[in-house]
Amino acid sequence: MTDKYDAIVVGAGHNGLVCSALLAKAGKTVLVLEANDQVGGAAVTREFAEGYSASACAHLLYQLQPEVRKELKLSPQLATEDMTTIALAENGQHLRITGDKVEGVSDDDAEQFRRFRKRMTRFADLLRTYLNKPPPRLGTKKIRDLFALAQLGFDLRRLGKEEMQEFLRLIGMNIHDEVTERFDSSLLKGAISLDAVLGTHLGPRSPNTIMTYLYRQAGNHGRVAVPQGGMGTVSEELAHAARSAGVTVRTSMPVKRIVVDNGRVTGVETDGGEVFSSYMVISNADPKRTVMDLVGARHIETGFGRRIHHLRSKGNAAKLHLALDGLPTIEGLSKRDFGERIIIAGDEHYVERAFNPAKYGEFSQSPVVEMTFPSFRDESLAPTGKHVMSAVVQYAPYALKEGWNAATKEAFMKAVIGTIADYAPDIEQRITASELLTPADIESEFHITGGHWHHAELTLDQFLFVRPVNGAAQYALPIDGLYLCGAGAHPGGGVSGAAGRNAARSILRREKAA
């Protein structure tokens, strides 16, 4: 006998959990199948060395949408919130950014930063409303789509003529041009550049890095927090909400294929050969894995397959976890500063220089680093008196020319530790264990093709109406009953729950209309 559900969600990433919970709340019977042994996908807390745990991929919470919190009654316990960003300077004259305030720069720069933030916040707020609804379809005559497009035009116009022009000027531009135009402080320029490119295969001089900056701000105005117990606790809370709503969540159940019969899904088959039936399959997996691996090319048409195949989805961010026998020493930082977000972004050229080798399939010799010491405020993550460092390090291209192996990982590790040691000379002595996850590792351990944060690059040609590709931007794939609900769908990655929520709403709306 096979179990029958209304919907099967492939993958218990945070979006899959949000989507399943909302569908269950609407009365659907939902089964979630997760390949790994814990829920959360890339939003999990894992022990990487005995006694030491860290958020395996995503480590900062800054995008979880209020709508998602409200609808699922979530209240994640935070170890720390509204973190200050400290941009390290080699001379110890670090920069401190909190909200729209920046310390360590001239009054002029501080004022410019305040204005910059004000404008960006306004634009980000506009963007946010669109991140939280399914994008309208282009080229149809459906009233809903036309109305949504008109609304977009109206919202833009409502910014005022000058601001609208500024929005349209900036949205496709690169962050480098904007920061060099605006600021004197090299550190500040570097820090903003980093925020714009984190998690992408883009440098500050790549087009549309203002858009990616806005995307980051859109969630929560860029305010970052660290959940108590790591990111895994957020996922566990989501899984709890889903289960409470009646969702069956099963882990260690890798889906081998999505079963398609005559152009419509009928269920899924697991690696173990178990078949589960449903009339809807919602994939939290990335678009490439979903379409090319789980469904298979023979069930889709050529033009669509070509677009999915050419989706840019190669990640460039690595994750580094260090077990430390004590906090390192960084000149100019007090002890409590280790509870903040510490970045190495150098000057206005540093981030782009770090990106340069990645264009040619090489890793950065002087990488960009975003560090946190989550154990500083959360004793559950490390033995007493010891610490954990969790860092995003760029750039580590997925398609490394030499390939990722023990030797190349060690070489990259050396580059990263060397870079951190420029500021924290005793870091190496403090390390008792470490874990480096390259995009290749992220691919194999979290089943994300290309190991990209966003499943698909966050660029204008893969954004909004055309995310991930034309023909799949409203969550429905061109196979009846098959949907996407992960980061590869609109709006994109980050622990926001927006894609999962939008997908659920879109699915329910379609059902109602049918």
Next chain:
Amino acid sequence: MKHEPVHQGRLKTPFYSRLASLDTVNEWHEWKGYSSADQLYCSAMEYFAIRNATAVFDITPMTKYRITGPDALDYLNRLVTRDMARIRPGRVAYAVWCDDNGQVIDDGTIFHLREGEYRLCSQERHYAWLMAAAIGFDVTITHETEDVAALAVQGPTSYSVLAKMNLKGLDELKPFGLMHVDFQGSELMVSRTGFTGDLGYELWINPDKAEALWDALFEAGELHGIRAIGTTALDMARIEAGYLAAFEDFLPADETVRTGVSRSPLELGLEWLVDFTKPNFNGRRALAAEKRNGSTWRLVKLDIEGNKEAHHSYIYSNAKASGDNIGFVTSAVWSPVCKQNVALGTVKSAHGKPGDTVWVEVYYQREMHWNRKMAKATVVDKPFWFPPRRGATPPGPY
């Protein structure tokens, strides 16, 4: 793909030396990089060679792809609208392939050469599309246009000509069949296919044996009226047969800019090629929707009164040409063999059912002066030219 230096200028086919020696009028055009003759001495006479004797047309420039690999059948079944599982080794299928919107990219023939080994032939080049279609399939696509020399040998005496060449198995070769025989130590592929709607064959051989094949063929055909022909005569014959030509009767969907100017197979009278029982093929969803909701256009074969060829004419539903036109003629010819003024056209789908009468606005010039005539036309179902010998096996001598 072979990576050789790009050819500069017009290519010559392996038969060029033979064609050039017969050529008296020097009228050539470009066909996918090759020189191809419009006519060699007189297109009207060449036409009569097709219909009364044996015509030889150099089809080497026709695009040819070899498709092999474990997934070759699945690949082709997803590519084209018809069910390729029914095409056994040794058989040839006329097929049409569409984009995701169910719009025709091109039509062509697919030769099932040997178990799991196919050749796809078409007028246009489609490497990019075929490669895109190969994503996720274990197939190898090889562009082999230059590696295969080919001749169409068409007409009532073509069987007699080839029989004289002692091609073993020829008498058993059915329409849309193919066979391999030895020709001077090389493999010669013979298929009973063509573009004239009559008895005819196509010969496929390694280019280094091309001239030898030509010579043997013409020697065998000497007493059977064998003639080399150019494109003009062939085009007359293909209209009589009701065959479509890309860029004439439809635009390849991947070449169009505007929406609404491409055509679906249903709109081209090719519904018999669309097999909705196949679970998936390119354009299936769109074509299923079109079938439910109705097509916009319909292809019509027109038997037009008078003898003025209706090139590019507007088609109306009434003799007064009142109201909007309902379509236009895409190919037209005075058919000498049928003694009919025939045309292919495209009309709004509400019009043009077989047996319907429509009106064609024909413009023709007489001593510089233009004349206009509303000609009555009957929509016909069958090809204008379809002799019984085309389907007979063996075809018999002539």
